[in-house]
Amino acid sequence: MLATNPSATPSVSATSATSAPAAPGPSVAPAAALLELTGIVKTFQTDDVETRALSNVELVINKGEFVSISGPSGSGKSTLLAILGLLDVPSGGEYRIAGESSAKLDPVRRAALRNRSIGFIFQAFNLIGDLTVEENVELPLTYRGMPAAERKRRVGEALDGVRMGHRARHLPAQLSGGQQQRVAVARAIAGDPLILLADEPTGNLDSKNGDAVMELLEQMHAKGATICMVTHNEDYARKATRVVHLFDGRVVEDRRG
Ligand code: ADP
Numbered sequence: 727m728l729a730t731n732p733s734a735t736p737s738v739s740a741t742s743a744t745s746a747p748a749a750p751g752p753s754v755a756p757a758a759a760l761l762e763l764t765g766i767v768k769t770f771q772t773d774d775v776e777t778r779a780l781s782n783v784e785l786v787i788n789k790g791e792f793v794s795i796s797g798p799s800g801s802g803k804s805t806l807l808a809i810l811g812l813l814d815v816p817s818g819g820e821y822r823i824a825g826e827s828s829a830k831l832d833p834v835r836r837a838a839l840r841n842r843s844i845g846f847i848f849q850a851f852n853l854i855g856d857l858t859v860e861e862n863v864e865l866p867l868t869y870r871g872m873p874a875a876e877r878k879r880r881v882g883e884a885l886d887g888v889r890m891g892h893r894a895r896h897l898p899a900q901l902s903g904g905q906q907q908r909v910a911v912a913r914a915i916a917g918d919p920l921i922l923l924a925d926e927p928t929g930n931l932d933s934k935n936g937d938a939v940m941e942l943l944e945q946m947h948a949k950g951a952t953i954c955m956v957t958h959n960e961d962y963a964r965k966a967t968r969v970v971h972l973f974d975g976r977v978v979e980d981r982r983g
Contacts (some may be wrong), residue, residue, distance in 0.1 A: 736757045757788035760824055760921060760952055761810055767818035768805050768975075780816070782977040787921075792947040794963040797972035803956045804925060806972065810954060812840045845914030845922045849929040851906040853898040853913075860872060860885065860894040863913045864952040865905075870917065876958055884912035888942055902925045904935025909934060911942050922946065924955040928962060940965060 748808050766796050768780040779802045808814035821828040853862045853880045860881050867877045888908040898906050929934035940962050947953055973980035
């Protein structure tokens with residue numbers, strides 16, 4: 727069973743844990759590989775046209791990294807995030823998440839892994855309009871079969887963490903864009919995921935609200951969360967500890983800062 731808390735050690739196999747480069751410094755433990763993409767290819771077939779969205783992507787993301795993914799439109803960023811989030815499957819290559827080969831997951835295990843181990847934050851917030859703020863945050867925990875008392879505690883903590891506790895009974899339409907994205911962040915973190923995947927989380931926000939959401943992500947990273955964020959904003963990309971640049975479905979730059 728996978729650990730679901732970012733601060734817990736994931737059940738990574740010995741071979742995959744040692745395949746990642748060790749962090750520098752004598753007192754630092756070797757980095758644990760959490761997400762491992764090996765020779766990933768993704769093609770889409772539409773009518774007579776085959777589009778290659780990803781070509782031979784090699785990427786190992788370690789526990790605790792904050793990775794920003796950038797690249798021009800059509801370079802494969804969303805496709806990569808969808809594969810990392812178990813929302814789509816590669817056409818070739820291997821994707822291992824916390825030591826488990828994604829190709830070997832049956833649909834039930836795949837859905838459970840997605841629900842328990844991955845938190846998603848989308849550009850368009852994706853809150854459910856006729857559920858209140860607290861119901862939105864609670865929903866993924868309900869799918870998980872979590873007892874009501876624990877759900878309530880986690881929802882309260884997550885909303886307080888993004889300073890939205892005072893709006894728990896509001897509907898999304900009664901909130902500003904910045905507030906809606908803070909609720910979406912609370913929904914993503916309430917389940918203590920192993921990894922947070924954010925697809926242009928500040929894309930629909932003005933700079934003040936964008937900065938606030940970035941501050942939340944930085945706080946979560948400081949507490950040990952692993953984050954993978956697609957962004958077009960160079961200032962926000964610089965806040966990550968690693969920058970991966972895609973072009974034409976390939977990783978053309980991979981830099982730790
Ligand atoms: P980005 O997120 O960097 O803009 P995408 O991952 O969305 O890039 O797309 C990469 C390439 O794959 C593009 O050429 C896009 O048109 C194509 N693509 C993405 N999704 C599909 C799909 N469902 N069907 C056909 N082509 C797709």
